Amino acid sequence: MHGNRKIEEIAIVKDADSQCEPRPCGACLQYIYDFTENPKIKIVMAKTEKGRILFETVKVKTIGELLPHPFRKWTKISEKRS
Ligand SMILES: [Zn+2]
DSSP, X not given: OTTOOOOOEEEEEEETTOSSOSSOOXXXXXXXXXXXXXXXXXXXXXXXXTXXXXXXXXXXXXXXXXXXXXXXXXXXXXXXXX
16 A cells, blocks of 8 residues: 555455454554545455355445544644644
C-alpha cells in the first residue's frame, strides 16, 4: 500500500477453521482510514476452505461502517479552528 492512496477495496480472507472472524482489527481499520481518509472504502470479508472462498460467508462493509468514529490527526482540528 506504500505510496498508493487510491485504494477502492480491500479483501480479507481467513480459513474457515480459524476462531477469528475475517475482519480487520481496530488498528488496521485506523491505518486504512489514515491512509485513504475515505470512509467509503469497501472491505470485503470472507472465509475460505481448502483455498476456495465460501461465498455464503462473504460480507461487504465500508470502512465508515466498521470504524464510525476514526481518530483524526490533531492538525486537522487546528486547521478547522483557524
Ligand atoms: Zn490488524
